[in-house]
Amino acid sequence: MSEQIVNKKIEVINTTKIFGKNAKRASQLLNEGKSKGEILKATGATVGVKNASFDVYEGEIFVIMGLSGSGKSTLVRLLNRLIDPTMGNILLDGEDIVGMNKEQLRNVRRKKIGMVFQNFALFPHKTILENAEYGLEIQGVAKAERQAKAKESLGLVGLAGYEDQFPGQLSGGMQQRVGLARALANGPDILLMDEAFSALDPLIRKDMQDELLQLHNDMGKTIIFITHDLDEALRIGDRIALMKDGEIVQVGTPEEILMSPSNEYVERFVEDVDLSKVLTAGHIMKKADTVQIDRGARIALRMMKKLGISSIYVVNKANRLLGAVTAQDASLAIEAGKTLEEIMITDLPMIPQDTVLIDLFDIVSTAVIPVAVIDENNRLQGIIIRGALIGALSGDNQFINNNGTFDSDEKTDTEVKING
Amino acid sequence: MDKILPRLPFAEWIDNGVDWLVVTFGTVFDGISDFLKGIVEGSVEWLDMVPSILLAVLFALLAWFVSTRRIALFTLIGLLFIDYLGYWYPMLQMLALVLTSVFFALIIGIPVGIWGSQQATARKIINPLLDLMQTMPAFVYLLPAIFFFNIGVVPGVVASVIFSMPPTIRLTMLGIQQVPKDLIEATEAFGSTTWQRLSKVQIPLAKPTIMAGVNQSIMLSLSMVVIASMVGAPGLGEEVYRAVTQLKTGVGFEAGLSIVIVAIILDRVTQHAGKKKQGGITK
Structure with a gap:
């Protein structure tokens, strides 16, 4: 962050x-x-x-x-x-x-140092513009210059056009914008x-x-x-x-x-x-097991068997996510002599790393295979499995990665067994 | 009591003190006396040069400018009524006395009030003094005033200033101290000097309260005019005083009514001056 x-x-x-x-x-x-x-x-x-x-x-x-x-x-x-x-x-x-x-x-x-106060502390006898000017006014900045700067900072907080109103005429939220503009005007x-x-x-x-x-x-x-x-x-x-x-x-x-x-x-x-609003996909994702697309169905199936999982992600050489294959499809493909490309599922649930957990529930609950976490270049970062999602929400630290990023040295062989 | 504690001669000390002041600072007091007399009598002369009806209209216009049309109308009718009763000149004399007194009460009172609002130690000195000024019977300081300033309008002005100053000081202090703490913090946080804080935030926000103090000072000063006439201050007060001593009830009422009219005009006009120009909505 x-x-x-x-x-x-x-x-x-x-x-x-x-x-x-x-x-x-x-x-x-x-x-x-x-x-x-x-x-x-x-x-x-x-x-x-x-x-x-x-x-x-x-x-x-x-x-x-x-x-x-x-x-x-x-x-x-x-x-x-x-x-x-x-x-x-x-x-x-x-x-x-x-x-x-x-x-x-x-x-x-x-x-x-500029300061913004809890109860706004605007000067009720001054207009919005005069309020925003205050810091510059007491520094002796010329009127035209300080008005220009005050207007600019009122614009920044979305209050252009309110310059001649008095604080009492504005809502709380708007008053605090004035407070913010007043603090910003001094630069x-x-x-x-x-x-x-x-x-x-x-x-x-x-x-x-x-x-x-x-x-x-x-x-x-x-x-x-x-x-x-x-x-x-x-x-x-x-x-x-x-x-x-x-x-x-x-x-x-x-x-x-x-x-x-x-x-x-x-x-x-x-x-x-509410952990579901704070933790992100990055916090709970696990290392994904992948197979490169040119390896073929036989190797994919062997890897799945060895790892004890029922599906595996297919990536290209740049680790860009292409799709996934299930063990069932892979064994069928071997019999029919098909390539990985022909049998892989491309309609995958994919989410960016900073998605908060609350937005994941829907996707994870309906997904047949673990949800893929990708970066902006479509590269596979990790996967979300249901067990980790539930574990993290219960506050169990063993399911949560430290910095919201995935530690690549982590041994994941034991955990992948619960996939699917 | 006499036997346990010897009676201290306070009265004698004060007499001696006053004597000493009169002898030592005689010329200073004479100077002040001439100055005040010049102001009051000068303004009476100056006002009297304008025909009464024209002056009444001018005052009414001034009232209109500062307050409302209704008050302006009352001003016009009230002043013309005083003129009709034949108390125009005494009214001018009283007005000059009152306005001069209030002017000096404000010139001294507002800065003292500001000072008091800033320092707790200053307040500890000012507050008991104000109590003394307000509760000490006015006649008591009318006496030394005669020694210092002779008989006439000047001791009347001095007594009125002393008597009418406390509300201005008190309400100036109050008004400034009542400015919310977070506004003070805001001015400090932006790096205001003490004077900037006072002049840009505290005094403008205290203005309605200060004006209430000014209004009270004017009213108190008006209440002093009859007392001032006992030491020779001319004006409507003198008319009332004479009527009382000669048991002329009717004349007393006429003059008294004139004082009331002037009082109402001054009160309403200054009340409005305090309320007006409060741009926007104040909390």
Whole structure:
């Protein structure tokens, strides 16, 4: 899913935020390994974020997820210092923002970081255009230029033509588009989105997620997305940080979080996830046994016998899928002296690798032979067998491939026996 | 009580303090006095140059521009009625006194309110002072005002400013503090300076509340005109005061009614000024 990007955009190093008067004493207790509850009891101070360390890579969507009170909103505000951290360092392009003075910080906020808020936080007395202009206006950009840029970013979010309306006249979804346009108008590298879609109803939320992914695809900005909704996190996140009681419990790709939860909390958190919407064909496919088309029916039949399977796929030299033959057809062909090409079934169920499981049920249930997984060049990647599909849905890891791709070294001889 | 604690001579201290101020800053107070007197009497003279009917029409047009046609109509009829009763000139004198007082109350009150909205420590100083200004009987600071500024319109202006300023300060603070927290966060997140945050977001959003404070200041200042007339401030208040001392009930009512008319006009017009120009729909 995520491309290999090495550039660290943001580095958060051992950052802690303690709210309350006794922050010093509380941080001492924290270092002694006391829990959030114990510290609250002893000092009256609340630990908002506890010793958080993570990196955000350039161009990725980094989701910070947790239930309310887990410190995720505090954490995101530390990144642009709307809340000052009690301890720790936050590097932005290698520069520590914790040590910055007001002027430097203002510059970072103006040029590098845009923010989108849960309840939109639009200025009710300004028009949509004026709202989108705000970031540029306070930088002293000339009116004509900032209006042009604001219009452009309103266009990006599909709000061209609404410039002269006021926020109160728009629906929630549209208001949040304005919020997004306002953040984009400055041309920041980083977007902080604090529960940006949580106040929207489910259908609109899904549309907004799609559009965000599209925008992200087009513009390649680094996005930090806060949410309490696991489905949302899994849907849009390249990587996810899971938070509990101010601590980051696990950081990983959606697959890693789902498939190898680092502790019981994560496990409980993800147990209700509808795996059929998350796992793809790539996750459950097995290595396919193939026979090249010029080998003939006899060899195909021998292979099937040896492997104990009742059908086999036929490919050309480039591993391009041509069709399949069943053992029955193959033995008939040997008697009649026919070639593989003449007897193979070409009307095969074929699916791309990123099909989610929920879309597979129909195909798999009606298919006589295992369903073929192909890439965009029609090359055979693997096959889906019913047992693996059911096994994966039950959450059994032995049926699930790690990165959503097939590991070619894997020994599959034992598993192919259940084919058909 | 006397035997346990010696009675501290507060009254004497205050008298001495006032004496000291009068002697030390006499020229400063004289300057302020001349300045205020110049403004009030100058504006009365200037307004009086315009024929009463024309001025009434002008005021009505102004009311129309700021508020509604109904209020404009009331303004016209009300002012012509005052003219008809023969209180035109005292009305102008009162208007000059009230508007001057309110002008200074706003000039001082709004910045103080903004300052108070930004700093908790400032609020801790301002709030008790406001309580003092509002509850201390007005006569009490009318007395030192006479020492500082002599008899006449000026101590009346000063007392009105002090008495009418608190609502403006309080409601300015309230209005700015009531701006939702996420809007403040948004302005901060985009890198606004404090002044940009105030001028572009907080003050515009607080405007209806601030205008409610201005409206209250005008009303309080009007309520001071009779009291101000006791130290020699001329105007409708003086007419009422004289009627009271001479037991002329009818005259008192006539003058009092004129004050009410002016009060209603000012109240309705400023209320509308607060509501208007609220582009779009506010939450």
